[in-house]
Amino acid sequence: MGRWPCRRNRGCTVSAVPSSTPLKHIRGRLTADAPLAPLVWFKSGGAAEWLFEPKDIADLSDFLAALDPAVPVMALGLGSNMIVRDGGVPGVVVRLGKPFAKVAALDATTLQCGGGASGILVSSTARDAGIAGVEFLRSIPGTVGGFVRMNGGAYGRDTSEILVACDVVLRSGEQITLRVDQLGYTYRHSTLPDGCVVVSATFRGAPGDTVAIQAEMDRIAAAREASQPLRSKTGGSTFKNPEGHKAWQLVDEAGCRGLKRGDAQVSEKHTNFLLNLGNATSAEIEALGEEVRAKVKAQSGVELEWEIQRVGVTS
Numbered sequence: 001m002g003r004w005p006c007r008r009n010r011g012c013t014v015s016a017v018p019s020s021t022p023l024k025h026i027r028g029r030l031t032a033d034a035p036l037a038p039l040v041w042f043k044s045g046g047a048a049e050w051l052f053e054p055k056d057i058a059d060l061s062d063f064l065a066a067l068d069p070a071v072p073v074m075a076l077g078l079g080s081n082m083i084v085r086d087g088g089v090p091g092v093v094v095r096l097g098k099p100f101a102k103v104a105a106l107d108a109t110t111l112q113c114g115g116g117a118s119g120i121l122v123s124s125t126a127r128d129a130g131i132a133g134v135e136f137l138r139s140i141p142g143t144v145g146g147f148v149r150m151n152g153g154a155y156g157r158d159t160s161e162i163l164v165a166c167d168v169v170l171r172s173g174e175q176i177t178l179r180v181d182q183l184g185y186t187y188r189h190s191t192l193p194d195g196c197v198v199v200s201a202t203f204r205g206a207p208g209d210t211v212a213i214q215a216e217m218d219r220i221a222a223a224r225e226a227s228q229p230l231r232s233k234t235g236g237s238t239f240k241n242p243e244g245h246k247a248w249q250l251v252d253e254a255g256c257r258g259l260k261r262g263d264a265q266v267s268e269k270h271t272n273f274l275l276n277l278g279n280a281t282s283a284e285i286e287a288l289g290e291e292v293r294a295k296v297k298a299q300s301g302v303e304l305e306w307e308i309q310r311v312g313v314t315s
Contacts, residue, residue: 040079046088065173132208
C-alpha cells in the first residue's frame with residue numbers, strides 16, 4: 001500500500017509511504033480520522049486526518065522519512081494550550097506516548113527527559129535526585145516537547161534557563177541535536193522548524209535539598225490552585241503578557257471578566273483563561289478570544305497576542 005485516501009478532499013490522495021515500505025512496517029499506531037477533542041483540555045474541535053503514535057524514535061524517523069513532504073505534520077502533547085478548530089487537522093498529528101515519557105537523572109544536576117514527559121514527572125524526578133531549579137515545571141500542564149518548542153515558563157522562569165540541548169526528528173526524518181543557543185528563544189517562542197518533533201531534552205538545574213525542593217513545589221501548586229480554574233475545561237494562559245503589562249489585568253480592565261459566547265466564557269477566577277462551560281465549539285472559544293482582544297485594544301490600546309496555539313481548519 002503506497003497511498004492513503006485524502007479524507008478532507010474527496011478524489012485526491014496523500015502519498016504517504018512508498019510501496020517499498022508497506023504500512024505494516026510501521027511499529028507504532030496509525031489511526032485515520034482520529035477525534036482530537038478527547039485529547040485536548042478544551043474538549044472541543046475536530047479530528048486529525050491521521051494520528052500517529054510512534055513506538056520509538058527510529059519508528060518516528062522512518063515514518064516521517066517515508067511521508068510525502070507535502071503532508072503537514074504537527075506534534076501534540078497534552079493538548080493543554082491549544083484550540084483544535086472544528087474542521088480538524090489535515091495531515092498527520094504525532095502524539096508521543098509512554099515510550100517518550102521517561103525521565104532520568106544523569107548526574108547531580110542534569111536530567112534526561114523524553115519529549116512526552118509531563119512537567120510533574122520532570123520536577124518530581126528532579127526532587128528525588130536533589131536537583132533544584134526545575135520546580136516551575138510542576139505548574140505547567142504540558143510535556144517536554146511543548147516546553148522546548150514554546151519556551152514554556154511560569155513563576156518568573158522559563159525553559160531557556162534550564163535547557164542544555166534537545167533531540168529533534170525533523171520533518172524529513174533526520175535526527176539532530178540542537179543546543180539551547182540554536183533555538184532562537186524569545187518569550188514563548190523558538191525557531192524550531194515546522195513539522196519537527198522534539199523527542200528528548202537535557203535539562204540542567206543545581207544541587208538542592210529534597211525537602212526544600214518539595215516545599216517550593218507545594219508553594220507553586222497552592223498558588224495555581226488558588227488563582228487558576230484548574231478543574232475546568234480550559235486551555236491555560238490565553239494571551240501572552242505584553243511588555244510592561246499583565247494580560248489578565250488588561251482583560252479585566254476591559255470589562256471582560258465572565259464574558260460569554262455560547263458555552264465559552266472568560267474565567268471569573270483568572271481572566272487570562274477561557275473556559276468551555278459545557279458544549280462550546282472551538283469556533284465559539286476562538287471568537288470569544290478575538291472579542292476580548294478587540295475590547296482590550298479599544299480600552300487600553302494594547303494588542304494582545306495569542307499564547308494558545310490555534311490549529312486546524314474551520315468547519
